[in-house]
Amino acid sequence: MKDFGLNERVLKVKDDADEISRLIEEYKPFIASVVEKHVGHYVEYGRDDELSIALMAFHEAVEKYDIAKGNFLSFARMTIKHRLVDFYRREPKNVSMVYLDSTDDEEDESYRDITFDKSLKEYDERQISELRRLELVEMKNELSQWGITFADVARSSPKQESTRKAYLKAANFVIKSPEVLEIMKTKRYLPVDKIVKATGIPRKTVERGRNYIIAAVLILSGDYQYIREYIQWR
Numbered sequence: 001m002k003d004f005g006l007n008e009r010v011l012k013v014k015d016d017a018d019e020i021s022r023l024i025e026e027y028k029p030f031i032a033s034v035v036e037k038h039v040g041h042y043v044e045y046g047r048d049d050e051l052s053i054a055l056m057a058f059h060e061a062v063e064k065y066d067i068a069k070g071n072f073l074s075f076a077r078m079t080i081k082h083r084l085v086d087f088y089r090r091e092p093k094n095v096s097m098v099y100l101d102s103t104d105d106e107e108d109e110s111y112r113d114i115t116f117d118k119s120l121k122e123y124d125e126r127q128i129s130e131l132r133r134l135e136l137v138e139m140k141n142e143l144s145q146w147g148i149t150f151a152d153v154a155r156s157s158p159k160q161e162s163t164r165k166a167y168l169k170a171a172n173f174v175i176k177s178p179e180v181l182e183i184m185k186t187k188r189y190l191p192v193d194k195i196v197k198a199t200g201i202p203r204k205t206v207e208r209g210r211n212y213i214i215a216a217v218l219i220l221s222g223d224y225q226y227i228r229e230y231i232q233w234r
Contacts (some may be wrong), residue, residue, distance in 0.1 A: 005120065007072045010065050020062050031058050034080050050084060057083035068185040070141050075223070078134050082225065085131065112204070132226040139189060139227060142218055146188055148211050157209040167209040170195045171216035181221060190214055 013019035024031075028045065035043050035054045045051050060083070061076040140150065158164040173195055174180050180191055190210050196203050206213065219227055 010062055011067065012074045014062055014065065018058060020232060023062065024058055027058065027076075028055075030076075030117075031055060031080065035084070038055075038084055039083055039187075050087070052085050053087045054080045068142075070145070073140055074141070074219050078223065079129070079140060081131055081134065123209060135224045135227045136220050139215075139219065139224060142222070143215065146214055148214060152211045153215045156209055158209065158212065163205065163209070166201050166205050167212050168216060169199055170201055170209070171205055171220060172212075173199050173216050175221050181217070184217065 010023070031054045032043060032045070032051060035048070035050045040048055043051050050116050057080040058076050061072070064079075065072055066077055099116060140212040143149065143153070160169055174184055174191070177194075177198075180194055184191055190206075190213060192203060192206050192210075195201065195213075218224075
């Protein structure tokens with residue numbers, strides 16, 4: 001019940017700067033814990049850049065949150081991690097500096113560059129893998145609100161290219177129709193009649209692909225950057 005109350009609170013305060021500031025102040029310990037788990041060491045407000053990034057990310061999460069995204073704290077945690085990864089990509093000097101500091105001053109500069117590039121690449125791969133895992137957790141929770149599991153989506157996955165294109169055509173129609181998308185997300189049902197009428201896809205095809213189409217709409221219209229990049233949608 002506590003998380004549900006917070007979800008409602010966020011929806012109410014997202015347009016009130018003073019209330020957002022109070023919420024951020026109240027959840028500073030949560031924000032710090034997310035950062036510490038991400039960087040692997042203690043961080044302190046006013047000293048570590050990561051916390052400044054995380055505070056802005058939390059504020060962003062408040063402004064972008066809607067109830068269709070599930071639990072707010074999970075959404076905020078994922079937003080913070082996304083922004084930290086973006087920060088490290090922009091400021092590569094912050095990543096794995098131990099590799100540089102441990103080399104001899106007279107060591108060949110090309111070796112230093114190769115070592116750094118390798119450590120940065122490995123860091124990116126680890127972080128992207130973790131963010132993708134978090135997104136899958138969020139996706140699982142969101143699908144559960146529809147009574148759908150990953151296994152259900154897998155069972156409805158198209159085996160033929162023509163069927164896959166039909167499912168994605170249906171999903172793209174929903175995504176590009178704000179009113180239809182809003183109805184789908186708030187009332188939690190796939191508007192089969194509207195899809196059939198607008199796209200000409202046979203009703204049986206849409207009904208057979210219900211779980212796959214819903215998953216595609218949620219991923220392509222939601223904050224699932226890494227799942228979206230990982231799956232071939234076109």
